[in-house]
Amino acid sequence: MEYTIRIEKNKDGWLTGQCEQLPQAISQGENMEELMENMEDAIETVLDYMREEYIKKHKYRYTINPLTIRYEAKRIINTPKRKPVHA
Numbered sequence: 001m002e003y004t005i006r007i008e009k010n011k012d013g014w015l016t017g018q019c020e021q022l023p024q025a026i027s028q029g030e031n032m033e034e035l036m037e038n039m040e041d042a043i044e045t046v047l048d049y050m051r052e053e054y055i056k057k058h059k060y061r062y063t064i065n066p067l068t069i070r071y072e073a074k075r076i077i078n079t080p081k082r083k084p085v086h087a
Contacts, residue, residue, distance in 0.1 A: 003020070003022070003025075003043060004019070005017045005019055005036075006019075006020060007032075010028075014030055015030070015031070015035045016028045017029075017035050017039045019039065019046075025039065025046045026042060027041070027042040
């Protein structure tokens with residue numbers, strides 16, 4: 001997933017970042033490379049916390065698997081009609 005990071009430069013020259021999708025994820029760094037590494041850690045920490053809280057709330061374990069859904073519109077022509085089935 002892609003995240004958007006808002007970056008500000010402090011008076012002391014450090015960069016501060018905050019994730020727009022996860023506002024709790026905030027970090028800083030002396031340069032852009034360090035800030036991005038620290039932001040990655042901050043985002044992972046917030047997501048881990050959210051997973052743990054979800055597990056506590058729902059009191060069961062679960063597995064997260066990625067899922068890709070593709071929708072393809074197709075026009076169906078000359079589909080035979082079904083005959084009614086009587087029990």
